[in-house]
Each structure stands twice: as structure tokens, then as C-alpha cells.
Amino acid sequence: MTDNVQQIKERLNITDVISGYIRLQKAGVNHRALCPFHNEKTPSFMVSPSRQSWHCFGCGEGGDIFTFVEKIENIEFKDALKILAEKAGIVLQRDDPKLRSEKDHLYEICEKAAQFFTQQLNNPIINYLHNRGLNDETIDEWRLGYAPDSWDLLLLFLKRNGYKENEMERAGLILKGEKYHDRFRNRLIFPIFDANGRAVAFSGRIMNDVVPSKTEYADSGKYINSPETILYSKSRMLYGLDKAKIEIKKKDKAILVEGQMDALLPWQDGVKNIIATSGTALTEDQLIILKRLTNNLILAFDMDEAGFRATKRGVDLAQNSGFNISVLGLAEGKDPADFVKEQPKEFEKIIQSAEPIMAYYFNQILKKFDSKALEGKKFIAITLLSEIKRLPSAMERSHWIRELSLKLGVSENDLEEEMEQIELESFNSAKSIEAPIKQTDVKTRKEILSERLLALLLKTPELINQAAKTISILPPKYFELLSSFSSNQGNFSNVRMALPPHLRPYLDFLFLMADYELEKSGPDFNIGEQVESLMKEIEKEHYKELKQKISQEIKKQENAILISSSGEGFEENEKLTSLSKELQNISEKLNILSKN
Numbered sequence: 130m131t132d133n134v135q136q137i138k139e140r141l142n143i144t145d146v147i148s149g150y151i152r153l154q155k156a157g158v159n160h161r162a163l164c165p166f167h168n169e170k171t172p173s174f175m176v177s178p179s180r181q182s183w184h185c186f187g188c189g190e191g192g193d194i195f196t197f198v199e200k201i202e203n204i205e206f207k208d209a210l211k212i213l214a215e216k217a218g219i220v221l222q223r224d225d226p227k228l229r230s231e232k233d234h235l236y237e238i239c240e241k242a243a244q245f246f247t248q249q250l251n252n253p254i255i256n257y258l259h260n261r262g263l264n265d266e267t268i269d270e271w272r273l274g275y276a277p278d279s280w281d282l283l284l285l286f287l288k289r290n291g292y293k294e295n296e297m298e299r300a301g302l303i304l305k306g307e308k309y310h311d312r313f314r315n316r317l318i319f320p321i322f323d324a325n326g327r328a329v330a331f332s333g334r335i336m337n338d339v340v341p342s343k344t345e346y347a348d349s350g351k352y353i354n355s356p357e358t359i360l361y362s363k364s365r366m367l368y369g370l371d372k373a374k375i376e377i378k379k380k381d382k383a384i385l386v387e388g389q390m391d392a393l394l395p396w397q398d399g400v401k402n403i404i405a406t407s408g409t410a411l412t413e414d415q416l417i418i419l420k421r422l423t424n425n426l427i428l429a430f431d432m433d434e435a436g437f438r439a440t441k442r443g444v445d446l447a448q449n450s451g452f453n454i455s456v457l458g459l460a461e462g463k464d465p466a467d468f469v470k471e472q473p474k475e476f477e478k479i480i481q482s483a484e485p486i487m488a489y490y491f492n493q494i495l496k497k498f499d500s501k502a503l504e505g506k507k508f509i510a511i512t513l514l515s516e517i518k519r520l521p522s523a524m525e526r527s528h529w530i531r532e533l534s535l536k537l538g539v540s541e542n543d544l545e546e547e548m549e550q551i552e553l554e555s556f557n558s559a560k561s562i563e564a565p566i567k568q569t570d571v572k573t574r575k576e577i578l579s580e581r582l583l584a585l586l587l588k589t590p591e592l593i594n595q596a597a598k599t600i601s602i603l604p605p606k607y608f609e610l611l612s613s614f615s616s617n618q619g620n621f622s623n624v625r626m627a628l629p630p631h632l633r634p635y636l637d638f639l640f641l642m643a644d645y646e647l648e649k650s651g652p653d654f655n656i657g658e659q660v661e662s663l664m665k666e667i668e669k670e671h672y673k674e675l676k677q678k679i680s681q682e683i684k685k686q687e688n689a690i691l692i693s694s695s696g697e698g699f700e701e702n703e704k705l706t707s708l709s710k711e712l713q714n715i716s717e718k719l720n721i722l723s724k725n
């Protein structure tokens with residue numbers, strides 16, 4: 130495993146890998162970009178080719194090519210390893226070669242099929258797509274295609290390309306009747322891509338209303354999809370995720386629609402954080418995937434009764450696992466595709482006005498039942514209370530109880546009592562949908578200043594001696610770094626080798642930080658002065674921390690004296706006196722430091 134990592138790192142250049150995702154600008158010996166992991170207007174994302182590392186000085190993320198791919202693709206290390214191994218042309222040692230070759234084979238077949246379908250696009254189909262409001266760019270980008278009105282054109286095409294029928298069947302492309310035949314016939318084809326943009330399945334819309342068909346019945350289903358395969362599982366698939374994932378993370382919200390067209394048109398209209406669930410149900414697996422990207426979901430489903438019943442369980446599940454859910458207020462019976470076609474550039478605006486799901490519940494139920502009549506009141510109360518009870522936040526619960534009390538003219542107390550008695554369906558499984566906990570340690574001010582000082586000293590080793598006094602009060606980790614640095618005359622690779630392995634990425638980080646600071650500050654920047662002033666600040670922080678510690682100690686001693694019966698506590702008194710003296714000393718030092 131470590132061999133693989135090393136090999137991959139040697140073969141790949143970090144700037145090539147990262148520029149596959151975001152646009153890098155040259156900045157001295159480094160590269161710079163707008164950070165893909167947080168929203169910013171001026172670039173603080175730095176990539177160092179010489180050290181093969183990256184760091185964002187805005188949000189604090191950083192690492193090597195593996196961490197970058199993990200973060201941007203939202204995948205685990207082992208999957209990042211796979212992607213990068215493939216890029217580097219390295220065969221991973223531990224992969225099961227049989228399964229791997231089977232999967233690879235099916236990826237290939239699906240890719241070939243996608244190519245076939247796009248080649249089959251003809252004028253009537255393209256006209257149909259234009260009429261639906263799609264432009265050529267979108268058709269290209271999403272690789273829309275056409276399955277011709279034939280029993281075996283795809284089958285023959287794949288055969289000519291060397292694939293066997295049983296493989297095509299396992300990829301879900303052909304079916305066995307009396308003999309093998311194409312699954313998709315006379316259908317508009319939407320390739321379905323996995324999170325890495327590889328075609329894994331297809332969804333086909335019948336085209337009988339555009340092209341008269343000899344092979345497909347008009348009533349054989351408006352849409353058909355690939356069956357489950359080793360590449361494709363319907364319950365985990367989110368259509369468009371490969372294109373939307375970065376935007377979802379950046380905007381910290383995902384817009385969920387039902388069908389492919391509902392994703393495509395808003396996407397073309399500029400709303401890029403959009404994905405289709407391919408049906409109204411929202412599954413646990415989909416929620417787990419989404420949880421890694423955002424906590425905020427906006428539903429743009431058709432919320433008529435039937436549609437909503439189908440969605441409800443998924444919505445409850447999402448709420449139980451801590452998602453904030455809003456509902457898009459589209460007119461009854463309108464889907465996002467229609468809406469965008471009729472009112473271009475308006476979709477983004479109505480997203481802003483999406484209402485919380487609870488407000489949506491209120492409106493729906495109050496429309497349907499009479500809140501003046503006793504029976505109506507009862508029904509409204511029970512329905513809404515079971516929704517309110519589901520809310521994880523007590524503050525929100527009390528907000529909606531108050532709202533309900535106003536609407537019904539029933540006291541909040543009575544409603545709360547009523548709510549107590551409602552039993553909710555429990556979702557044990559919801560516990561598994563938790564975002565991976567992020568391990569970012571919060572740095573103290575002293576640590577932040579120390580890092581800056583260290584970074585600058587690494588750039589100007591001749592100043593290390595001058596800073597010796599301050600270095601002695603730095604946290605041990607920094608001390609170790611600097612002493613290794615001065616004993617190796619500032620030679621980067623020697624220093625790096627001399628350090629224990631766990632400190633090496635830290636050195637990389639500091640170097641990049643120094644470049645970043647220097648570059649940001651411009652040519653007039655005086656390192657010497659900066660070092661001097663950082664030293665002073667660190668010293669101040671050091672004494673402030675000490676002061677706080679001693680003050681706490683003094684309190685402890687005072688309490689001890691209070692507790693001990695009179696006549697004793699001599700020792701404590703003595704200690705208290707010396708502590709007070711120490712405190713005074715430090716205060717004086719701080720005073721002097723603050724004056725000049």
C-alpha cells in the first residue's frame with residue numbers, strides 16, 4: 130500500500146492533478162487558485178509543486194494529492210488511491226484482479242454504448258430536445274443520445290467492438306428473449322454517470338410521439354432504466370452528482386428534483402447544485418452521500434398528494450438525520466423543467482424563497498381542514514404535532530408550537546401535552562447517516578503567531594539566531610522543527626529527512642505558508658521587521674497565558690484556604706504570596722511589552 134502511494138506520488142505532478150479540477154494561476158514558484166472548499170473572492174488556495182503539497186490559507190484545508198482528491202471527490206482514501214493509481218498507470222497490488230477486470234470491462238462497455246447512443250442522435254430527436262428547451266452545449270455536456278428503433282443495432286455494434294453477449298447483458302444493455310435483443314429501443318437516452326463521471330447505466334424516454342416505432346409499444350413505459358448491475362444501484366444513484374458535487378459543497382445546499390429534464394434545464398440556466406433522485410423517493414443511501422456534501426436540501430419535487438406520500442418517508446429520514454429541508458414553491462403541477470423553459474433566469478430566485486418544510490406542512494394542512502371546527506382543529510393539531518415532534522431542535526419545536534397555537538387558538542401547554550402522547554415511527558437506521566467528523570484542532574493565538582514566525586524564519590535562516598529568545602518559548606513541535614532547520618543550514622530536503630515522518634507534512638505546510646505570506650505582502654515587505662514584531666506578539670501571548678494560569682492557581686489556593694479550618698492553611702498562604710508576586714512580575718513584563 131505505502132509502495133503504491135509512493136509510486137503514484139513519484140509519477141504524478143500535483144499541479145496536473147489539481148488543475149484537472151480547478152484553474153491554477155502561477156504565483157512565483159507556486160500556484161494559486163480560488164479555494165474549491167470554501168467560498169472566496171481572492172485566492173488563498175496555494176499549491177507547491179516543489180513540495181507536492183497544497184494548502185488553503187482561508188479555510189485551513191491542506192495536504193497532498195491524495196487528500197485533495199479525497200476532499201474534492203468526497204471519497205475515502207482507498208478510492209482516491211484507485212483514481213490516482215489509474216491516472217499514474219499503476220496497477221494496485223491488493224485489488225482483486227478478477228472483480229477489477231469484470232468491473233473495468235463493464236465500464237468499457239457502458240462507455241462504448243454511450244458513444245454509440247450519441248452517434249445515433251438524429252434531427253427529429255435533436256429537434257425534440259431543442260423544443261424541450263435544451264441547447265446543443267447541454268446536450269453535449271450530458272452526452273444525451275438516442276437508441277434507434279431497432280432490435281439489435283447496439284448489440285451488433287458492441288459485438289463488432291469485441292464484446293460478448295453475456296457481458297452486454299451484465300451491463301444491462303441487452304435482454305434475452307427468444308434471442309438477445311437491445312433493451313433500449315426508440316428512446317431518448319440519458320446516460321447515468323457515477324460520482325466520477327463514468328457512464329454506468331442508462332435511462333431511456335420513449336420517442337414514439339416523435340418517431341413512429343416498429344419495435345416499441347406506445348404503452349411500454351415512458352421511461353425505462355438499466356437494471357441493477359455491479360456498477361449501478363438505483364437506490365444510491367443521484368443523477369448529475371458528478372457535475373454538481375463541487376457546487377453543492379460550495380453553496381452548501383443541494384436542490385433535488387425528480388427527473389433528468391428537471392435537472393438539465395435549471396443546470397443550463399445556471400443553477401449547478403442540482404441533482405435528480407430519479408423518482409420521488411429519497412433513500413438512505415442517497416442521504417449518506419449527500420450528508421458528506423451539505424446539510425441543506427431543497428426539494429423541487431412535484432408535491433401533489435401522491436407525489437408527496439412517496440417522498441414523505443425519505444423526508445422524515447432526512448430530517449431525523451439532521452438535514453434542513455426546504456420546499457420550492459412551484460405552482461401546482463409545474464415541474465422545474467417547465468418552469469425554467471417559461472421563465473429563464475428566475476429559478477435561482479425562487480430557490481432563495483424556498484420555505485422550510487414545516488411551513489409547507491402548515492400551509493397544506495390548513496388549506497385542507499377547517500381550523501374553526503373542533504374536528505378540523507383536532508386533525509390539524511395531530512398531523513402537525515407529529516411533524517413538530519420530529520424536529521431535532523427544541524428551539525424550532527417551540528417556535529412551531531407557538532405558531533400552531535396561534536393558528537388554532539389552543540394554548541401552547543395543551544398542544545405540548547398532546548404532542549407528548551404522539552408516538553413516532555423510529556428510524557434506527559438514521560443514526561448511520563452522520564457526516565464524518567472533521568478533526569481540525571483549534572489553534573490558540575500563540576500557535577497561529579508561532580506558525581507565522583516559523584514560516585518566515587524558514588525563508589530567512591540568518592534570522593534564526595536573532596529569534597533564539599522567542600524560539601525557546603515556542604511549543605515543542607516548532608522548537609524541534611527549527612533546531613533541525615538550523616543544524617542543516619536551511620537545506621530543505623536535508624531538513625525534511627532529518628525530521629520524524631509525522632512532522633514532515635507540517636514542514637511542507639510552513640514553507641507554503643511562507644510563500645503565501647511573502648507573496649501577499651508585496652515587494653515592500655520587510656521580513657526582519659515582521660519577525661521582530663511577531664516575536665514581541667508571541668512573547669505577549671506567552672505571558673498572557675502564564676498570567677491566566679497563575680490566576681487560576683491563585684483562585685485554587687484561595688478556595689483551599691477558605692475550606693481549611695482557621696489556624697491551618699499556612700502552607701497555602703505562603704504559596705499564595707509567592708504566586709501573587711509572580712503574577713505581579715508578569716503583569717509588569719506585559720506592561721513593558723505593550724509600551725514599546
Ligand SMILES: [Zn+2]
Binds near residue numbers: 187
Ligand atoms: Zn479554502
